[in-house]
Amino acid sequence: MIQTDIAILGAGPGGASTALKLSHLGLPCVLIDKADFPRDKVCGDAISGKVTTLLHRLDPAIMARFHGMSIQSDVWGMRFYAPNGKRVEVPFPIKSEAGHAPGYVSKRIDFDQFLIDEVRRRPDIQLHLNKEISSFKRQETGWRLQTADGDFTVNCRLLVVADGAHSRFSRTIAGLEKDTAHHAAALRAYYRNVGDLSERGFIELHFIHDITPGYFWIFPLPDGMANVGLGMRSDILAKKGLNLKETLRWIIEKHPTISERFKDAELIGKVHGFGLPLGSKPRPISGDHYVLVGDAGHLVDPITGEGIGNACYSGFIAAELAEKCVQENDFSAARLQAYDIRVARVLGSEMALSYRLQKLLAYPRVVNFMARVVAGNQRMMQVLSRMYADFDLRLELARPWFWIKMFFTGKR
Numbered sequence: 001m002i003q004t005d006i007a008i009l010g011a012g013p014g015g016a017s018t019a020l021k022l023s024h025l026g027l028p029c030v031l032i033d034k035a036d037f038p039r040d041k042v043c044g045d046a047i048s049g050k051v052t053t054l055l056h057r058l059d060p061a062i063m064a065r066f067h068g069m070s071i072q073s074d075v076w077g078m079r080f081y082a083p084n085g086k087r088v089e090v091p092f093p094i095k096s097e098a099g100h101a102p103g104y105v106s107k108r109i110d111f112d113q114f115l116i117d118e119v120r121r122r123p124d125i126q127l128h129l130n131k132e133i134s135s136f137k138r139q140e141t142g143w144r145l146q147t148a149d150g151d152f153t154v155n156c157r158l159l160v161v162a163d164g165a166h167s168r169f170s171r172t173i174a175g176l177e178k179d180t181a182h183h184a185a186a187l188r189a190y191y192r193n194v195g196d197l198s199e200r201g202f203i204e205l206h207f208i209h210d211i212t213p214g215y216f217w218i219f220p221l222p223d224g225m226a227n228v229g230l231g232m233r234s235d236i237l238a239k240k241g242l243n244l245k246e247t248l249r250w251i252i253e254k255h256p257t258i259s260e261r262f263k264d265a266e267l268i269g270k271v272h273g274f275g276l277p278l279g280s281k282p283r284p285i286s287g288d289h290y291v292l293v294g295d296a297g298h299l300v301d302p303i304t305g306e307g308i309g310n311a312c313y314s315g316f317i318a319a320e321l322a323e324k325c326v327q328e329n330d331f332s333a334a335r336l337q338a339y340d341i342r343v344a345r346v347l348g349s350e351m352a353l354s355y356r357l358q359k360l361l362a363y364p365r366v367v368n369f370m371a372r373v374v375a376g377n378q379r380m381m382q383v384l385s386r387m388y389a390d391f392d393l394r395l396e397l398a399r400p401w402f403w404i405k406m407f408f409t410g411k412r
């Protein structure tokens, strides 16, 4: 039996970054995952500037090592396609804080393995793979976690729950039920030889009639591969009576312009689907001796579907609070409320803005109008182009005052 102050359930980006941050704070922890890495995770594989900035600020050597690998394609811009076919190209002219590309696309099988390698560099992180936790028992001093065969048991004072979108703890113990108005379903496929990809790794978001506010994406990967997918809010999907797989097939085979680009493309492997618990509805994400990190805490951006950055960010916040809890010997629900408050402060306004935008994007005409306005507004283009890489600007963007100033004075 293992006895520890802090146990982390799940070694995806949320769990791994919590462990790395704890280690840099000088706190040992136990990190558990049911999978044996490398393991796949259905995702768009886009690693935003939020992720790279957080990791770089933790230790510049981490991003230097990542950049030295060949598992990623650099992202230097975005292409938006409005329902009327208008294309708006937004280049990202500035480098990340680490001096490299502002973002990347990297298959999760590789990126998550990279994080596990970083975890293995830290001797104070006790990593246990192939351990599927199936029982959680509340004890006087914290939680007892156990595998079904009872061969692996961990007692901890603080449990960091980072076991993803299907987290059982989150659903059955923390009470975070799936709400289809704040949940998305998405499909991912890997293709080789998609035509007309940007040479500078621009990621593509296509807003198509009948599937807004969801979107179809093409994210270029190394070696002529691309991550291709389609996502939509679950309640709207049900209301429209759409079948995601058939819709994806229709886009690739029949869409008037997109299908042209797939005529020589080859599907590699199968099409896979997974859920995204969106952060558009504020929920309690801590309790007695536990905090919920990343997808387990429903922290995916409601408009972009970006969840890796928020998983890392919430993990860092959890680690910083854990340090205080250990010092004060207080893991009570009341003390851990500070986690909810801090997460709401740094992510809440960003989520609220995304949710408002998501509602607007339900109307194809509005998307067409927005594309026209953005394309004709240099100032807006500059802001959008910096937004992806500039971590601090993203926080500012969530403030209505920022937009009012920009529209009326052209300054920020």
Ligand SMILES: Cc1cc2nc3c(=O)[nH]c(=O)nc-3n(C[C@H](O)[C@H](O)[C@H](O)COP(=O)(O)OP(=O)(O)OC[C@H]3O[C@@H](n4cnc5c(N)ncnc54)[C@H](O)[C@@H]3O)c2cc1C
Residues within 6 Å of the ligand: 009, 010, 011, 012, 013, 014, 015, 032, 033, 034, 035, 041, 042, 043, 044, 045, 046, 047, 048, 131, 132, 133, 134, 162, 163, 164, 165, 186, 187, 188, 229, 231, 273, 274, 275, 276, 293, 294, 295, 296, 300, 305, 306, 307, 308, 309, 311
């Ligand atoms: C189709 C799709 C496209 C997406 N595209 C993007 C994108 O391009 N960019 C982006 O930023 N985000 C994207 N997301 C969201 C992103 O994938 C998630 O937000 C992110 O993986 C959350 O990280 P996490 O660490 O919280 O959870 P996960 O990455 O899901 O990790 C959870 C870990 O917990 C482990 N685990 C689960 N149960 C147990 C158990 N009982 N015992 C032990 N271990 C357990 C799992 O094995 C897993 O390793 C997408 C999601 C989907 C579905």
